[in-house]
Amino acid sequence: MIEFWMDGEKYELENFTLAEARCHGEDHDCGLTTLDPSLLWRLDIVRIKYDMPIIVTSWTRCKTHNDAVGGSPTSKHIKGRACDLKTVRGGSMALLRQICKDVFPYTKDYPGHIHCDVR
Ligand SMILES: [Zn+2]
Ligand SMILES: [Zn+2]
Numbered sequence: 001m002i003e004f005w006m007d008g009e010k011y012e013l014e015n016f017t018l019a020e021a022r023c024h025g026e027d028h029d030c031g032l033t034t035l036d037p038s039l040l041w042r043l044d045i046v047r048i049k050y051d052m053p054i055i056v057t058s059w060t061r062c063k064t065h066n067d068a069v070g071g072s073p074t075s076k077h078i079k080g081r082a083c084d085l086k087t088v089r090g091g092s093m094a095l096l097r098q099i100c101k102d103v104f105p106y107t108k109d110y111p112g113h114i115h116c117d118v119r
Contacts, residue, residue, distance in 0.1 A: 006037035013044050021059045025069065032062045034080035038118045042103050043083060046116075049099045052091050057113050058084040082117035084110070 002013040002021060023032035047054055060080035061071060076082035087096050097114050100107045104116040 002035075002040060004035070004037045004040050006041055011037070011041060011044070013040050013047075015047050015053070016043070016056065020056065023060050023062050023065050025065055028065050028068060030062050030065065032060055034060050036079070036081045036118055039081055039083060039116075042116070042118065045103050046085070046096075046099050049103070050096055053088045054091075054096065055086050055088060056083050057086055058082075076117035076119070081119070082115060084113040084115050086113045 002016050002018055004011050004013065018033050021033055021035060023030050043056075058069070058077060061069070061075065061077040063078060066073075066075055066078050071077055085096060085100065087093055093114070097107070097109065100114050100116050105119050106117050108115045
Protein backbone atom coordinates (compact mmCIF):
# COMPACT_ATOMS: atom_id res chain seq x y z
CA MET A 1 0.00 0.00 0.00
CA ILE A 2 1.18 3.53 -0.74
CA GLU A 3 -0.08 6.28 1.56
CA PHE A 4 -0.10 9.84 0.34
CA TRP A 5 -1.54 13.21 1.25
CA MET A 6 -3.41 15.50 -1.10
CA ASP A 7 -5.20 18.72 -0.19
CA GLY A 8 -4.86 17.89 3.51
CA GLU A 9 -6.46 14.48 3.18
CA LYS A 10 -4.80 11.10 3.52
CA TYR A 11 -5.24 8.57 0.71
CA GLU A 12 -4.21 4.96 0.34
CA LEU A 13 -3.23 3.35 -2.94
CA GLU A 14 -4.25 -0.21 -2.17
CA ASN A 15 -2.79 -2.21 -5.02
CA PHE A 16 0.73 -0.83 -5.20
CA THR A 17 3.75 -0.62 -2.88
CA LEU A 18 6.60 1.83 -2.45
CA ALA A 19 8.96 -1.09 -2.98
CA GLU A 20 7.79 -1.39 -6.58
CA ALA A 21 7.44 2.38 -7.04
CA ARG A 22 11.02 3.21 -6.02
CA CYS A 23 13.47 4.25 -8.72
CA HIS A 24 15.12 1.02 -9.77
CA GLY A 25 16.04 -1.06 -12.77
CA GLU A 26 18.80 -3.26 -14.04
CA ASP A 27 22.00 -2.31 -12.17
CA HIS A 28 20.23 0.59 -10.49
CA ASP A 29 18.39 0.95 -7.21
CA CYS A 30 18.64 4.39 -5.61
CA GLY A 31 15.35 4.00 -3.78
CA LEU A 32 13.93 7.39 -4.79
CA THR A 33 10.16 7.43 -4.20
CA THR A 34 9.20 10.98 -5.09
CA LEU A 35 5.70 10.65 -6.52
CA ASP A 36 3.21 13.41 -7.21
CA PRO A 37 -0.01 12.94 -5.18
CA SER A 38 -2.21 13.72 -8.17
CA LEU A 39 -0.43 11.00 -10.16
CA LEU A 40 -1.12 8.45 -7.41
CA TRP A 41 -4.70 9.63 -7.07
CA ARG A 42 -5.30 9.17 -10.80
CA LEU A 43 -3.56 5.82 -10.85
CA ASP A 44 -5.93 4.66 -8.13
CA ILE A 45 -8.93 5.71 -10.24
CA VAL A 46 -7.53 3.87 -13.27
CA ARG A 47 -7.00 0.73 -11.18
CA ILE A 48 -10.55 0.85 -9.79
CA LYS A 49 -12.13 1.44 -13.21
CA TYR A 50 -10.03 -1.20 -14.91
CA ASP A 51 -10.65 -3.65 -12.04
CA MET A 52 -7.80 -6.00 -12.98
CA PRO A 53 -4.11 -6.05 -12.05
CA ILE A 54 -2.00 -3.39 -13.75
CA ILE A 55 1.77 -3.53 -14.07
CA VAL A 56 3.59 -0.23 -13.68
CA THR A 57 6.74 -0.64 -15.76
CA SER A 58 8.23 2.71 -14.75
CA TRP A 59 7.44 5.22 -12.01
CA THR A 60 9.70 7.98 -10.78
CA ARG A 61 13.24 8.08 -12.20
CA CYS A 62 16.24 10.02 -10.94
CA LYS A 63 18.33 11.73 -13.60
CA THR A 64 20.88 8.90 -13.68
CA HIS A 65 18.26 6.22 -14.21
CA ASN A 66 16.35 8.34 -16.71
CA ASP A 67 19.51 8.79 -18.77
CA ALA A 68 20.26 5.07 -18.53
CA VAL A 69 16.89 4.11 -20.00
CA GLY A 70 17.08 6.77 -22.69
CA GLY A 71 14.34 8.98 -21.24
CA SER A 72 13.89 12.52 -22.45
CA PRO A 73 15.85 15.09 -20.38
CA THR A 74 12.52 16.80 -19.68
CA SER A 75 10.71 13.55 -18.87
CA LYS A 76 7.90 13.84 -16.35
CA HIS A 77 9.27 10.65 -14.77
CA ILE A 78 12.12 12.72 -13.29
CA LYS A 79 9.63 14.82 -11.34
CA GLY A 80 7.63 11.79 -10.22
CA ARG A 81 4.75 12.99 -12.37
CA ALA A 82 4.55 10.06 -14.79
CA CYS A 83 4.00 6.32 -14.80
CA ASP A 84 4.06 3.69 -17.54
CA LEU A 85 1.33 1.07 -17.45
CA LYS A 86 0.65 -2.27 -19.01
CA THR A 87 -1.82 -5.07 -18.43
CA VAL A 88 -1.02 -8.50 -17.15
CA ARG A 89 -1.14 -11.25 -19.76
CA GLY A 90 -4.63 -11.59 -21.17
CA GLY A 91 -5.67 -8.07 -20.14
CA SER A 92 -7.10 -5.57 -22.59
CA MET A 93 -4.60 -2.85 -23.52
CA ALA A 94 -7.38 -1.14 -25.51
CA LEU A 95 -9.56 -0.86 -22.42
CA LEU A 96 -6.70 0.28 -20.21
CA ARG A 97 -5.68 2.86 -22.82
CA GLN A 98 -9.21 4.28 -22.95
CA ILE A 99 -9.45 4.55 -19.16
CA CYS A 100 -6.02 6.24 -18.96
CA LYS A 101 -7.11 8.77 -21.58
CA ASP A 102 -10.22 9.56 -19.54
CA VAL A 103 -8.36 9.91 -16.25
CA PHE A 104 -4.95 11.45 -17.03
CA PRO A 105 -4.42 14.89 -18.63
CA TYR A 106 -1.79 13.37 -20.94
CA THR A 107 -1.18 9.86 -22.24
CA LYS A 108 0.99 8.48 -25.02
CA ASP A 109 1.12 5.01 -26.53
CA TYR A 110 4.41 3.18 -26.74
CA PRO A 111 5.09 -0.39 -27.83
CA GLY A 112 4.25 -2.43 -24.74
CA HIS A 113 3.15 0.34 -22.41
CA ILE A 114 1.02 3.44 -22.01
CA HIS A 115 2.78 6.51 -20.69
CA CYS A 116 0.56 8.60 -18.38
CA ASP A 117 1.51 11.89 -16.78
CA VAL A 118 0.02 14.80 -14.91
CA ARG A 119 2.02 17.41 -16.88
ZN1 LIG B 1 17.47 6.35 -9.30
ZN1 LIG C 1 6.69 7.11 -19.46
